[in-house]
Amino acid sequence: MSDPSPSDPSTPAQRLAQLRAAVPTLQLRTDAEDLAWYGVDWTRRWTPAPLAVALPGDVDEVQAVMRWAHANRVAVVPSGGRTGLSGGAVAANGELVLSLQRMNKVLAFDPVDRLLTVQPGIVLEAVHAAAREHGLAYPVDFAARGSCSIGGNIATNAGGIRVLRYGNTREWIAGLKLVTGTGELLDLGRGLVKNSSGYDLRHLAIASEGTLGVIVEATLKLTDPPPDTQVMLLALPSFEVLMQVFTTLRERLQLEAFEFFTDRALHHVVAHGAQPPFDAVHPYYVIAEFASGSEAQEVQVLSAFEYCTEQGWVEDGVISQGGAQAAQLWRLREGITESIAACVPYKNDVSVRISAMPAFLAETQALLAREYPHFEVVWFGHIGDGNLHINVLKPADMDNAAFVADCERVTTLLASTLQTHGGSISAEHGIGLVKKKYLASTRSPAEIAAMRGIKTVFDPAGILNPGKLFDA
Numbered sequence: 255m256s257d258p259s260p261s262d263p264s265t266p267a268q269r270l271a272q273l274r275a276a277v278p279t280l281q282l283r284t285d286a287e288d289l290a291w292y293g294v295d296w297t298r299r300w301t302p303a304p305l306a307v308a309l310p311g312d313v314d315e316v317q318a319v320m321r322w323a324h325a326n327r328v329a330v331v332p333s334g335g336r337t338g339l340s341g342g343a344v345a346a347n348g349e350l351v352l353s354l355q356r357m358n359k360v361l362a363f364d365p366v367d368r369l370l371t372v373q374p375g376i377v378l379e380a381v382h383a384a385a386r387e388h389g390l391a392y393p394v395d396f397a398a399r400g401s402c403s404i405g406g407n408i409a410t411n412a413g414g415i416r417v418l419r420y421g422n423t424r425e426w427i428a429g430l431k432l433v434t435g436t437g438e439l440l441d442l443g444r445g446l447v448k449n450s451s452g453y454d455l456r457h458l459a460i461a462s463e464g465t466l467g468v469i470v471e472a473t474l475k476l477t478d479p480p481p482d483t484q485v486m487l488l489a490l491p492s493f494e495v496l497m498q499v500f501t502t503l504r505e506r507l508q509l510e511a512f513e514f515f516t517d518r519a520l521h522h523v524v525a526h527g528a529q530p531p532f533d534a535v536h537p538y539y540v541i542a543e544f545a546s547g548s549e550a551q552e553v554q555v556l557s558a559f560e561y562c563t564e565q566g567w568v569e570d571g572v573i574s575q576g577g578a579q580a581a582q583l584w585r586l587r588e589g590i591t592e593s594i595a596a597c598v599p600y601k602n603d604v605s606v607r608i609s610a611m612p613a614f615l616a617e618t619q620a621l622l623a624r625e626y627p628h629f630e631v632v633w634f635g636h637i638g639d640g641n642l643h644i645n646v647l648k649p650a651d652m653d654n655a656a657f658v659a660d661c662e663r664v665t666t667l668l669a670s671t672l673q674t675h676g677g678s679i680s681a682e683h684g685i686g687l688v689k690k691k692y693l694a695s696t697r698s699p700a701e702i703a704a705m706r707g708i709k710t711v712f713d714p715a716g717i718l719n720p721g722k723l724f725d726a
């Protein structure tokens with residue numbers, strides 16, 4: 255990886271002319287509408303201002319763009335489905351957006367290794383469908399499945415609703431092809447089950463948020479299809495019983511998922527068109543999915559439900575009878591992010607070890623009640639993974655900058671609570687722009703220095719997603 259040439263003082267128009275000359279086949283978009291569309295992710299907090307949007311059709315074009323960007327020191331923002339919630343794919347400072355959306359094909363399936371090789375722009379739902387066609391499953395799953403890309407999933411180490419059983423995206427990546435900040439192509443992992451030959455650079459690329467390279471191909475592990483399942487929705491009287499219900503269900507059932515949400519979250523999903531599950535309103539809800547089908551499993555399910563009810567942990571409950579009802583129940587949890595999007599939520603996505611969850615929950619609940627008496631706070635999360643999503647909703651009449659400033663003040667306090675409990679400021683959404691000022695609450699100075707050093711090796715000119723994760 256060579257040193258960059260000196261900075262080029264050309265104008266945006268001259269730069270684009272240079273890029274067109276360097277990569278004549280490249281699709282480039284510069285219409286205002288495209289710049290606005292491709293310059294933002296789901297945060298919609300920054301005003302989009304990209305130089306242009308490049309839509310390469312193959313790996314050669316990605317390499318050519320990166321060589322040009324390296325030589326001319328042009329900042330590049332790798333871009334997938336832009337469903338990210340941390341500002342990672344935002345281009346607000348004249349960067350070139352490098353959208354992988356046209357590179358969206360399944361390239362190969364290997365039945366012996368049970369591996370599926372795909373291009374980075376393929377949407378998660380299409381990966382699920384491709385795995386199903388071969389009688390197998392790709393188990394990472396969450397509500398943005400219809401629009402997020404596998405490249406974005408890998409770049410954020412996405413989690414979702416089945417982490418409890420299957421782990422994060424990282425567990426499912428058998429190989430990656432990565433184009434670095436100098437345009438070199440690295441072939442990492444190559445689908446090998448065993449490979450003890452030094453640093454595993456594939457794992458550096460996972461969760462690197464587009465700061466080390468552009469993922470141009472991924473080889474995904476597939477697994478057996480999930481068992482037949484049922485879904486249970488429980489209404490709980492208090493936060494305190496949440497972990498007890500989780501521990502009980504995990505001990506007694508083969509849990510596939512365990513998620514929680516509050517009454518306020520349910521309120522928004524129902525206002526968005528979902529069916530209310532119960533007649534009465536309850537403060538907290540749990541949705542659990544578990545293997546079911548055999549008579550023995552059904553007995554276990556009923557006995558677990560009765561046990562929780564007898565302990566006074568459950569005020570009401572429903573168990574799905576068939577796929578349609580299961581989907582209806584899941585909609586109550588999966589519809590939350592979309593149902594509150596119009597309220598411009600400020601999002602915290604935090605994690606602690608599961609064992610630290612009860613103490614962390616109690617402290618966080620007190621902190622938020624004290625600091626946010628004036629804002630509506632919607633809680634939900636993957637409680638079985640120690641991951642909590644705290645969404646603060648902006649009052650309609652409040653200025654966005656003042657709202658964010660107030661939320662950031664409270665996030666500083668939350669970050670310090672997290673530090674006490676050994677947690678992370680980002681469980682699954684990434685650091686991006688939103689959380690970079692809190693990175694030091696989760697990573698030591700020595701770790702951050704090592705991360706900066708690694709960035710310099712992969713991207714010596716500092717052109718890959720600059721300003722995301724940390725400042726140079």
Ligand SMILES: Cc1cc2nc3c(=O)[nH]c(=O)nc-3n(C[C@H](O)[C@H](O)[C@H](O)COP(=O)(O)OP(=O)(O)OC[C@H]3O[C@@H](n4cnc5c(N)ncnc54)[C@H](O)[C@@H]3O)c2cc1C
Binds near residue numbers: 396412413
């Ligand atoms: C309704 C909703 C529900 C969600 N639920 C979850 C959830 O349960 N769990 C979860 O983890 N996330 C969730 N998310 C967040 C989001 O969907 C994930 O972060 C997802 O992985 C982002 O994928 P994307 O293709 O949209 O990436 P983008 O938003 O386009 O990009 C995200 C980051 O990846 C980088 N990137 C994208 N493509 C590449 C590439 N090919 N090479 C290198 N870097 C790249 C970008 O530069 C950026 O830093 C949710 C979002 C929404 C809107």
